[in-house]
Amino acid sequence: MTHLQPAHPLEHWLSPELARVSPPDASSRLRQLADAQGTLAAGWSSAIAGGPVLALAGAFFSVMSGNPATALVLAPLGAVLMLLGIFGWKRVRSALPRTDKVLITRGPGSARGGIAMVLFLAAIIGAFIFPTLPSAAAKGGSTAVTLVGIYVLTLALLVACIIVPSTVMGRARQSFRLRVKTNPRLRRAVEEDLAVWRDPYGNAAYGPL
Known part of the structure; x- marks a missing residue:
């Protein structure tokens, strides 16, 4: 089976200048690939x-309780979670994602949006915790330290679950462009996709990114 030659080479669609003059909400095949890959990478991030954070929580509660069991459970789980994340991160960023299924995300899509959401949630949580600190300190220093520790761990979890993935998604297109230029395997996959892809609904172009 023969395919028509693409109207433009891949380097044309990868041009940052072309992306700057194109509306950011305009759809293209390259943007679809980059956004889908960014969403998957965000999950692994x-x-x-x-x-x-999981390992730190285990260490904190073990220190506060004097019982090492929590650390012995949560530290290995945290290590496994991080290793699985690294494996998945590398895998999804080196291959083209499937685009036949819509990936739905509920969180913010940029670092700024992620930071704003975390600050908002931190303020709400702090409004419940900080008024109780004086009475907790009166009962014993360890109670107040526990409350502050829980607050810090909650913030760390929010950063891991909101700010980190939203930053990855916000930089998905720039990151995809860089990897296509530096990763031969990914570039070959994109060039093969360019050679065979045709807009199923009209005459949309392959790019810009």
Whole structure:
């Protein structure tokens, strides 16, 4: 089976200048691939960032309780979670994602949006915790330290689950462009896709990115 030659080479569609003059909400095949890959990578980035938080939580509660059991359970789980995240992160970023299924995300799609959401949630949680600190300190220093520790761990979890993935998604297109230019395997996959892809609904172009 023969395919028509693409109207433009891949390097044309990868041009940052072309992307700058194109509306950011305009759809293209390259943007669809980059956004889908970014969404998958964002999920794995949460696992990478969440693993250390899990291990830190285990260490904190073990220290506060004097019982090492929590650390012995949560530290290995955190390490496994981080390793799985690294494996998945590398795998999805080196291959083209499937685009026949819509990936739905509920969180913010940029670092700025992620930071704003975490600050908002941190303020709400802090409004419940900080008023109780004086009475907790009066009962014993360890109670207040536990409350502050829980608050810090909650913030760390919010960073891992919201800010980190939203940053990855916000940079999905720039990151995809860089990897296509530096990763021969990914570039070959995109060039093969360019050679065979045709807009099923009209005459949309392959790019820009």
